[in-house]
Amino acid sequence: MTTYVLTAIGNDRPGLVAALASAVDEHGGNWVDSQLALLAGKFAGIVQVDLPDDGVEDFLVALAALEDEVGLQVEASAAEPAAAADGAPSRALRLHLLGQDRTGMVREVTTALRSQGATIDGLRSWTREAPEGGGMLFEAEAELRLPGDRDEADVRDALETIAQELMVDLELDADD
Structure with a gap:
């Protein structure tokens, strides 16, 4: 096959x-x-x-x-044959982002994730109108994989810094 x-x-x-x-x-x-x-x-x-x-x-x-x-x-x-696992454990995380739509959001969030060694296994994003004429909202959900030697708290800190700059709600949870 x-x-x-x-x-x-x-x-x-x-x-x-x-x-x-x-x-x-x-x-x-x-x-x-x-x-x-x-x-x-x-x-x-x-x-x-x-x-x-x-x-x-x-x-x-x-x-x-x-x-x-x-x-x-x-x-x-x-497809390339699957690379042999290096034995290093990884953790699955789920990210949810919601805020006013503006350019550069995906770039800034993915750059913060890259800086922490996170891999994006899945990403879905969309825009929708905010209630009561509040403009457009941008929403995204991502499935992430974090190498076992990386601290989830550092990823959370990096994302919270971005969330404050972008003025978005950002949730990061373990993907059970």
């Missing part, structure tokens, strides 16, 4: 996911994991699939045909 990560994008319309799933299934593949979204009228997705080694070439040809068939551009990247 060979593992591929697919990235897909196209103008939203019914049947895009079905066409991609059919291509995977028709070539003996297994749909392992995915994250799919509609953003600004575009369908965008990332999918992990496992394929039998003897079906990979035909599968890649089928993916290229999806652009003409349904308007879905798909790029396939062979």
